[in-house]
Amino acid sequence: MKRIYLDYAATTPVGPAVKKAMVPFFSERFGNTMSIHSFGQEAKLALEEARETVAGLMGAKPNEIIFTGSATESNNLALKGIIFAKLIVHKNQRSSISMDGLHIIISAIEHPCIMETANWLEKQGIKITRIPVDKEGLVNPLDIKKAITKETVLVSIIHGSNEIGTVQPIKEIGAFIKNANHKLKTKIYFHTDAVQSFGKIPIDVNKMNIDLLTTSSHKIYGPKGAACLFVREGVKIEPILHGGGQEDGLRSSTVNLPAIVGFAKACEIAKKGMGEESQRLIRLRDKLISKILKIPNSHLIGSKNNRLPNIVNFWFPFIEGESLVIQLDLKGIAASTGSACSSMKLEPSYVLMALGLRPEQAHSSLRISLGRQTKESDLDYLNDNLSKIIKKLREISPYGK
Amino acid sequence: MANNAYSEKVIEHFRSPHNYGKIENPDGIGKVGNVVCGDVMFLYIKVEKDAIKDIKFETLGCAAAIATSSVVTDLAKGKTIKQALKLDNSAVIKSLGGLPLIKIHCSLLAVDALQEAIYDYLSKNKKPVSEKLKKAHQRAQKSLKS
Numbered sequence: 338m339k340r341i342y343l344d345y346a347a348t349t350p351v352g353p354a355v356k357k358a359m360v361p362f363f364s365e366r367f368g369n370t371m372s373i374h375s376f377g378q379e380a381k382l383a384l385e386e387a388r389e390t391v392a393g394l395m396g397a398k399p400n401e402i403i404f405t406g407s408a409t410e411s412n413n414l415a416l417k418g419i420i421f422a423k424l425i426v427h428k429n430q431r432s433s434i435s436m437d438g439l440h441i442i443i444s445a446i447e448h449p450c451i452m453e454t455a456n457w458l459e460k461q462g463i464k465i466t467r468i469p470v471d472k473e474g475l476v477n478p479l480d481i482k483k484a485i486t487k488e489t490v491l492v493s494i495i496h497g498s499n500e501i502g503t504v505q506p507i508k509e510i511g512a513f514i515k516n517a518n519h520k521l522k523t524k525i526y527f528h529t530d531a532v533q534s535f536g537k538i539p540i541d542v543n544k545m546n547i548d549l550l551t552t553s554s555h556k557i558y559g560p561k562g563a564a565c566l567f568v569r570e571g572v573k574i575e576p577i578l579h580g581g582g583q584e585d586g587l588r589s590s591t592v593n594l595p596a597i598v599g600f601a602k603a604c605e606i607a608k609k610g611m612g613e614e615s616q617r618l619i620r621l622r623d624k625l626i627s628k629i630l631k632i633p634n635s636h637l638i639g640s641k642n643n644r645l646p647n648i649v650n651f652w653f654p655f656i657e658g659e660s661l662v663i664q665l666d667l668k669g670i671a672a673s674t675g676s677a678c679s680s681m682k683l684e685p686s687y688v689l690m691a692l693g694l695r696p697e698q699a700h701s702s703l704r705i706s707l708g709r710q711t712k713e714s715d716l717d718y719l720n721d722n723l724s725k726i727i728k729k730l731r732e733i734s735p736y737g738k
Numbered sequence: 739m740a741n742n743a744y745s746e747k748v749i750e751h752f753r754s755p756h757n758y759g760k761i762e763n764p765d766g767i768g769k770v771g772n773v774v775c776g777d778v779m780f781l782y783i784k785v786e787k788d789a790i791k792d793i794k795f796e797t798l799g800c801a802a803a804i805a806t807s808s809v810v811t812d813l814a815k816g817k818t819i820k821q822a823l824k825l826d827n828s829a830v831i832k833s834l835g836g837l838p839l840i841k842i843h844c845s846l847l848a849v850d851a852l853q854e855a856i857y858d859y860l861s862k863n864k865k866p867v868s869e870k871l872k873k874a875h876q877r878a879q880k881s882l883k884s
Contacts (some may be wrong), residue, residue: 433743657776661801663744667753676800677776683840685776697773733758733804735780735796736773 340669342714345556345708346499346533346648347673351599352558352709358526358602359560362595370592371581380594387567387601391565392504392606395531395550396541403566403584404597406552408532409450410577411566412493414588415528415549416454418574419491420463425575436462440488444468444476444505446689447495448530452586452687455493464488467483473640474503476694478510485517491526495505497534500688500704501639502536502648511546526572533555536607538614542615546573558709559603563596616709618646621716625649625705630722638692638702647707650675652689652698655737656730663705664726670719675702745835746799751805756812759794766862769856770878771847777803781811781851785859789818794850803840804849809833814852822858823871825849850878 342350362383368376370384388399405411420439427434436458443455445467459465466484468476476494484493492514497504507529514527531540532608535550536557542550551574554563568574568587579590629635629651640649652678653661658674665672674688677700685699694702705719731737739772744752771777777799784792793815794805803829809830814822829854837845857875860867867875 340865352802611754655798657803660804663749663752663801667749695774697776700776733755733770733796734798736798 339718340671342671343374343705343707343711343715343716343719344671344673345711346704348555348561349558349708350710351560352603352606352649354606355599355602359595359599362598362679367639370594371583373422380592383598384592384594387597391552391604392567392681394536394608395541395552395567396543397550398570400571400585401542401567403568404592404600405564405566405584405588406424406562406590406593408448408530408551408556408564410588411447411551411564412450413454414566414574414577414730415551416458416491416493417573417577418587419457419526419528419549421575421577422573423490426573434497437464438488439490440464440486441503442466442481442484442489443467444470444494445526446470446474446498446500446503446688448499448532451493451495451530452537468494470503470691472693473643474498474501474638474688475640475643476505476510478506478576481510482513482517485514485521487521487523489523489525491528493528493530493708495536495573495606496529496531496540497645497648498639498656498688499533499648500532500686502645502649502706503690504538504643504645506643508545513545522584531650533645536611537618539611542567543567547575552602554600557603558608560596560599562593563600564679565600584720607690613711615646618711621707621711621713622646622649623722624713625716628716629723632724635727636698638689638694639689647708648704650689650704652694652702653727654701655734657700658702661701661726662729664730665719665722668722668726670722672706672719673704675704676700679715690729743838744805745837747833747835748802748805748837750836751808752801755795755804755808756807757815758796760796761792761794764855766857766859768851768854768856768858768878770850770882771799771803771877773798776800777844778804779807779847779851779856781807783814783859785819788820790814790816790822795857799844800841800867802837802844803836803847806830806837806845807851810814810848810852819856820858822852823868825852841857846862848882850874854878 368380370381528546535552548569550567555561658676677685689699764782765785766783768781769786793811797807830845
């Protein structure tokens, strides 16, 4: 049977050039980057080269890149690292500040690794504001401005949504925060989770006034197990992993060099092809949207214009998303859903609910994410099967006839 | 293709469900679940000589909800009312070769739908309804509203 992968937002396959770049670092150039002998120094050299490449794709300096093991780790480090640094600074100055004197602003549609970290910090006493989004899933920068208080230390807004593909006005938000800092004579840091957007749309940490930024290797055809956190020079964060002092003391752990080298190679390839590949995906995406919207009673979720080149999400009344995903899987097509039945929590996606979708609408959602291997004929195959499957599931459903 | 979470039997029923659709002028209808939770089952029965002559379902729900609906109609078809009332969710799960833990509630829902259809038939025809069935009915009505 034909197998068509349309879940690139979940993860991507490692390309042959990336694999090839990684190979020597398993058994030949296997040294520990902390060793002072030639094996270690070779490894260290490769690590620093990789750092330069990754930094280059976001306009950062190499010394501003901290390699981590996953985007989840990077996002945890960003939030907890900033909070703990604030607490320690105050302790050293012998001025009193406690958890409840610190405030973080996030959006209502962050990835679970921001959401759950914020929830945990909230339990420790930190104040958290969750900025709502409009029907298209967009944050209004004015709402962030209004939410800023004297206690605000960090604003963290996701760049491209993993669920709905909506791209937030990060540049505008960055400018707002810069102004607020100027006016309030304070320093609120701006973090963005750019896992889905990095390597797909241009990012410049300076032009966008970003202080911290999270990216991940396995979303851009690199291996799993490598990610990074950009931390602007001068921004103080505390590590969450303590030990041998790797990554400038901010992320102790033996460096996973093969994965990092693969990550850097993936960045290099993404940089070369970004313009062209994004244009190709946008063409495919828009064709797919107009085709799927021809299915009776089908609805696009998220913004039509401010959207990543490769993520679309729809809802189809009177059916349930897990059924839809498994029917597609039986036809060899891999996609995903925000339905409760597909989650371990049996709750519909909070991201979709934040857009104002009712639970039954969120249950009927389907996310399709395109990638490098996606051809137009794949999307035709998807569309043919999707309309048949939706028709059949609606026949089985008590509603929608 | 195998789906890790579900048995082959579940996938089989889900791929081609048995007895789906509506019965015009049914003798009993059972409606359970609600759209907010994501699972709704309508179950229709036609009764002749105290036996379930025909049975059909309409379900909005996940693969497990559709498969359990399909299997419960298979199990109940041709049975007397008394026999059908004895069906419980373990019979449904067994016929499906197991269900993931998180989906057990779907099998309960399917049995509730059947009992509700029988309750509807019995009360419409002024036939005696057991205490147990009355209680099941109250429970199902409650879940409908929650």
